[in-house]
Amino acid sequence: MKTLLLKYKSVIKFILTFLLVYMVLTILYNLYLDASDGSIYYPDYFTHLVAIQTESLLNSFGYHAVLIPHPDEPSMKLILNGTYLARIIEGCNGVSIIILFLSFIVAFSGAFKTTLFYILSGSVLIYAVNLLRIVILTIGLYHYPEHANLLHNVIFPGIIYGMVFLLWIFWVNRFSKLNKKNA
Known part of the structure; x- marks a missing residue:
């Protein structure tokens, strides 16, 4: 058992880090939502x-x-x-997707400044693409209401999650410490 743990140490560390960051940020976000009374926004x-x-x-x-x-x-x-x-x-606000993105990047962290910059720039990119996704989806629903289910449940989630997946792949291949160990 010990040899398995040593052999898969980096995988176990990734999973535990990812889950910890994801759970903490999700709990904090839910606390924020619970505290939002809607009186101002x-x-x-x-x-x-x-x-x-x-x-x-x-x-x-x-x-x-x-x-x-x-x-x-x-x-x-x-x-x-x-x-x-x-x-x-x-x-629709993209915060949950950003939390998922951020958790993965922290779990596969690289140098601190690079990780922080990638988290910030990736989060801004996800936010902007999500906003454009909603705008284009709305226009699509207006012009093609018969395709509402396909647009809302397949195409547009695929766009945002596909982009997050590509950001993850780019991160792992270019900046993560794991990639530097295997080089």
Whole structure:
């Protein structure tokens, strides 16, 4: 058993580090959500910010977008050219995806400055791509409502998770300590 533990030490360390960072950040994020009362930013700051930026981008693309707080649930109703198309919920804000990304990068950490820079730049990239994903999804739902399920449940999650996966691969191959040990 000891030889197995020694043989797979780096794998065990990665899994434990990933799980620890992911659990701590998820607990902190859930505490933040529980503390968000929606009095200033409804339903919470990050979801509200994504909703406002989505509305702004859609308007800059020539559509008439309007946000209305949902009366029955913590979300923002998105109305495009007079048609209620979608609701922006907490899961749309990208924070959970950023937590997943960050946990992996910390578990495969490299030099401190490089790791910190990659976490920050990767998080900004994920946030921006997620925002564009919501905008393009909204436009797609407006023009192709018959494909709503495919767009929302397959194509657009594939885009954001695929990008995160590519960021992970790039990190492991270029910057992680693991790659430097195997070189």
